[in-house]
Amino acid sequence: MTVAKENAAMAALEFVEDGMTLGLGSGSTAEIFIDKLGELVAGGLKVTGVPTSRRTADCAVEAGVPLVDADKVKAIHLTIDGADEVDTLSNLIKGGGACLLREKIIANASERMIVIVDPSKMVDYLGAFPLPVEVDPFGMALTAEQIYAALKSTGCVEAQTVLRQMKDGSGPLVTDGGNYILDSRCKKIPNVADTALALSQIPGVMEHGLFVDLADVIIIGEQEHVKIMELSRE
Ligand code: 5RP
Numbered sequence: 175m176t177v178a179k180e181n182a183a184m185a186a187l188e189f190v191e192d193g194m195t196l197g198l199g200s201g202s203t204a205e206i207f208i209d210k211l212g213e214l215v216a217g218g219l220k221v222t223g224v225p226t227s228r229r230t231a232d233c234a235v236e237a238g239v240p241l242v243d244a245d246k247v248k249a250i251h252l253t254i255d256g257a258d259e260v261d262t263l264s265n266l267i268k269g270g271g272a273c274l275l276r277e278k279i280i281a282n283a284s285e286r287m288i289v290i291v292d293p294s295k296m297v298d299y300l301g302a303f304p305l306p307v308e309v310d311p312f313g314m315a316l317t318a319e320q321i322y323a324a325l326k327s328t329g330c331v332e333a334q335t336v337l338r339q340m341k342d343g344s345g346p347l348v349t350d351g352g353n354y355i356l357d358s359r360c361k362k363i364p365n366v367a368d369t370a371l372a373l374s375q376i377p378g379v380m381e382h383g384l385f386v387d388l389a390d391v392i393i394i395g396e397q398e399h400v401k402i403m404e405l406s407r408e
Pocket of ligand 1: 199200201202203204255256257258267268269270271272273274277
């Protein structure tokens with residue numbers, strides 16, 4: 175899938191203009207984009223990146239992309255990010271890399287969001303990928319119960335929720351913002367907007383991985399070419 179991701183990342187570069195402030199997403203596809211953006215910067219392109227994670231910031235520094243702290247910007251022209259799933263309405267599941275809170279802050283503040291994916295991310299219904307929800311560690315078991323109830327009440331037949339662990343087994347994964355991630359295995363989320371709203375109303379939920387009506391362009395990289403879907407959000 176690397177060639178597909180590279181093709182998607184290359185196509186996204188076509189949307190970048192001199193002088194732009196860019197939201198830089200997180201994950202392997204976003205990192206490919208950042209590497210390629212760095213090559214353009216070395217050739218004279220003037221852009222400033224707003225990273226959505228510490229790892230992305232490190233990647234941008236290595237690629238030579240100038241950065242500005244999210245606290246210092248008032249507007250972002252364009253965000254380029256990956257996704258874990260994209261449905262037929264261009265709603266997304268994000269957060270496989272545990273960066274969903276910062277990714278959503280940046281995407282929501284951007285004039286446009288471009289999502290770069292390989293074809294494996296395209297689905298008829300969201301939910302086969304476990305839905306990440308970033309939660310405050312305080313009272314997490316109570317929040318988990320509320321998440322389960324919110325998923326069930328909005329039509330998810332399955333909603334088993336697990337606390338994401340570090341890959342090395344050292345304990346719960348802690349996000350850049352100091353929170354935990356609860357992953358809910360729904361298999362299918364039939365009413366995405368309802369589920370998104372219900373999750374947003376739970377006090378311990380910092381943010382959830384459903385990105386509804388945020389993507390403006392979906393770029394699907396394939397082996398030989400790319401498919402570009404531009405959406406109208408009027
Ligand atoms: C990180 C994300 C990523 O965009 C998502 O996990 C896709 O990653 P990749 O490009 O590595 O497949 O949401 O929180």
